[in-house]
Every structure is written in structure tokens, then in C-alpha cells.
Amino acid sequence: xQPIFISATGTEVGKTHAALRLIELLGRSGIRVGACKPVExxxxxxxxxxxxxxxxxxxxxxxxxxLEPEDLCxxxxxxxxxxxxxxxxxxxxxxxxLDKIRQLQSKCxxxxxxxxxxxxxxxxxxxxxxxxxxxxxxxxxxxxPSELGCINATLLSIELLKSRQLPFDWCVNLHxxxxxxxxxxxxxxxxxxxxxxxxxxxxxxFLEKYFARLTDRSFPGSKPIPSPDSxx
Numbered sequence: 001x002q003p004i005f006i007s008a009t010g011t012e013v014g015k016t017h018a019a020l021r022l023i024e025l026l027g028r029s030g031i032r033v034g035a036c037k038p039v040e041x042x043x044x045x046x047x048x049x050x051x052x053x054x055x056x057x058x059x060x061x062x063x064x065x066x067l068e069p070e071d072l073c074x075x076x077x078x079x080x081x082x083x084x085x086x087x088x089x090x091x092x093x094x095x096x097x098l099d100k101i102r103q104l105q106s107k108c109x110x111x112x113x114x115x116x117x118x119x120x121x122x123x124x125x126x127x128x129x130x131x132x133x134x135x136x137x138x139x140x141x142x143x144x145p146s147e148l149g150c151i152n153a154t155l156l157s158i159e160l161l162k163s164r165q166l167p168f169d170w171c172v173n174l175h176x177x178x179x180x181x182x183x184x185x186x187x188x189x190x191x192x193x194x195x196x197x198x199x200x201x202x203x204x205x206f207l208e209k210y211f212a213r214l215t216d217r218s219f220p221g222s223k224p225i226p227s228p229d230s231x232x
Contacts, residue, residue: 002214003101003111005138007129009153010118014143014173014199016049019114020056021203022141026110027060034061034108037072038097038132039116039123042080047073049114063107074100084122092123094135101136113138119160133166139210142170143199147177151188167213169206173199 004022006015019035026033035053051069058064070076074097077086084092105111115121119130119142133140140161144154154170161168172189174181189196197205 001110002210003105003113003136003138004210005113005115005133005136005140006143007115007119007133007140007157008117008143009145009150009157013145014175015114016052017173018141018143018171018199018203019053019112021199022112022207023053023056023060025203025207026112027057032061032063032107032109033057034064034104034111035072036101036104036111036113037116038100038113039075039077039083039092040073041077041083041086041116043076043078046070047076050076053112053114057108061108072104082121083116084124087123094123094127094131097123097132098135101132119157130160130164130166134164139213140166140168141206142168144170144172145176146172146174146181146185148180148184150185169209171197171199171202171206 006019006022008015023033023035035050035057037047037050037053040047040049047069050072054064054067054069054072058067075083075087075092077083077088079086079088101111101113113132113136115129115132117129119128121129123129123131132138142157142161144150144157150172154172158168158170172181177184
């Protein structure tokens with residue numbers, strides 16, 4: 001299946017949170033789900049995002065049972081910075097990243113790939129996070145924040161995905177400034193994007209749309225799709 005690439009408008013927007021919820025929804029519905037964190041920075045010993053993804057996947061897919069968190073990453077770096085800056089020895093190779101993704105894809109039906117930072121975070125001077133999504137022919141899920149200023153960041157990221165002609169969907173993570181969101185940001189989304197949705201409520205519908213795109217069928221599974229609100 002086409003991998004799902006999770007990106008955001010920046011750091012600390014909710015990519016890992018979204019990935020964990022997707023893994024749980026897919027796993028509960030009988031999908032052999034997998035995960036990949038191609039590059040993780042700010043790693044002292046264990047890549048923490050990869051560790052959380054792996055723990056979630058291992059509860060649903062035995063093919064990942066023997067893996068360690070580092071196995072979900074092509075690269076880890078101690079400096080908490082953009083991969084290009086954290087890579088002080090200049091070792092990053094896109095081929096190694098794509099090989100890691102293909103390796104993990106062989107262990108699952110659907111691979112959830114979590115990017116680092118936003119779409120234009122550089123790995124090389126001319127190779128960005130968005131290029132990973134392009135090269136693995138992924139369906140991108142863009143996570144945008146609810147804080148003041150989110151409209152500009154959301155529109156810029158949407159325009160970038162459109163200009164690259166990449167398939168994508170996007171949602172708002174109601175987290176920061178969520179109490180003021182209805183007044184300072186939501187009116188624009190309601191006016192321009194009447195079908196916009198939130199990470200808290202729309203992941204089930206996102207997966208319905210994803211599977212409909214691939215197969216013209218509904219989201220598989222003998223049981224009803226669990227509500228994202230029921231996933232802790």
C-alpha cells in the first residue's frame with residue numbers, strides 16, 4: 001500500500017501524536033501496520049519518537065517484534081536541529097533513507113513514515129523532507145497547529161504540496177491556543193476550507209478517504225472503525 005507520510009508546519013505540532021493514533025486505528029482494524037522515523041535529531045541514547053512508534057507497532061505487527069528503536073531510523077544525531085545542521089560529519093544519503101523505508105515496508109502492509117519538522121526541513125542543501133514523500137510516492141498528512149499564526153503556516157505548506165503535485169490531506173491539531181482558535185483562526189478555515197477537520201475527530205474519515213483513493217473500497221476490517229476519541 002502507498003505509505004502515509006506525516007509532516008507538519010514545524011516542530012512540536014503533533015506528528016508523533018498523529019502517527020500513534022493512526023497506528024492504533026490501523027492495527028485495531030487488522031492492518032499489518034509499520035512505522036519509520038527516517039531521521040531523528042536530539043538523540044542522546046535512544047530515539048524517543050522512534051521508540052514510541054515501535055512500541056505502538058509491536059502491539060499489532062509481530063514482524064516488528066525483534067526490532068529496536070534505532071531500527072526505525074536511517075540516521076540519528078545528538079544535536080536537536082534540522083538534519084542538515086545536526087549532521088556535522090556530512091553522512092546523510094537519500095539512498096540510505098529510501099532503503100530503510102523499503103526495508104520496513106517489507107515487514108508490513110502499510111508504513112507510517114514520520115518526518116522531522118516541516119516539509120522544507122533540509123537533509124542536504126537540495127534535499128528536503130518533502131522530497132522523501134515524493135520519492136516513496138507517499139500520501140502526505142499535514143498536521144497544522146491551532147495557535148495564533150497558524151493560517152499563514154497552513155497556507156504556505158498547502159501551496160508547497162500543491163506546487164509539487166503531491167497527494168495530501170491536512171488537519172488541525174487542537175492543542176495550543178485551542179480556547180481562542182474558534183475566534184482567531186477558525187472563521188477563515190470555515191470560509192475557505194469547509195471540509196477541514198481536526199486531528200482529534202477526523203482520523204477515521206481520513207483513513208476512509210485514503211483507502212477509497214487506493215482501491216475504491218471502504219476502510220477494511222471486520223469491526224467498526226474505533227473512534228479516535230476512544231484512543232488514549
